[in-house]
Amino acid sequence: DGGITQSPKYLFRKEGQNVTLSCEQNLNHDAMYWYRQDPGQGLRLIYYSQIVNDFQKGDIAEGYSVSREKKESFPLTVTSAQKNPTAFYLCASTSPADTQYFGPGTRLTVL
Amino acid sequence: GQQVMQIPQYQHVQEGEDFTTYCNSSTTLSNIQWYKQRPGGHPVFLIQLVKSGEVKKQKRLTFQFGEAKKNSSLHITATQTTDVGTYFCAGHNGNKLVFGAGTILRVKS
Secondary structure: OOOEEEEOOEEEEOOOOOEEEEEEEOOOOOEEEEEEEOOOOOEEEEEEEEEOOEEEEOOOOOOEEEOOOEOOEOOEEEOOOOOOOOEEEEEEEEOOOOOEEEOOOEEEEEO | OOOEEEEOOEEEEEOOOOEEEEEEEOOOOOOEEEEEEOOOOOEEEEEEEOOOOOEEEEOOEEEEEOOOOOEEEEEEOOOOHHHOEEEEEEEEEOOEEEEOOOEEEEEEO
């Protein structure tokens, strides 16, 4: 069953702690993306990766970091430098037809 | 940089009424995509339009791409409660998709 998985679905962290969100895909897609969605808002691009061992900053990269050591995996770390980390985080990959497939998302709440 | 504007931000309709959301880009688009996000869910790809003036239909949904390839619309005929959610348009800017802010549709039964 092909798709994108994100874990966990809900995540709670204390202020000042780093947290890593998982994103795995078995679609054999080269490109992967991380978005942030705030209530009632659109999708804002955090980081993206076109190929293994390479990634670029999106529009709101400050306070976040990523790695792309394997084609299947694109984890996102929300660092303590991110001022307002509470949000819904969506991972996506792009098909050869340039359409995006999204994971189910992780809802992060910082207490 | 490229901007994609979407209106209205929010629309509440009676079941059976029609609904339209509009998308405008600051630059000419190579293609435009539409996604739907159900409440509590994640965006799901609906359709891609590529040609100038293109019109595509999916059951009660009609998608249009403007002649100048800078605007697009999604029209739903006779809305149903299953249509609730947020509808996003998105256009390419190099390797990135730029999303509109979305239109939230609520349907009263």
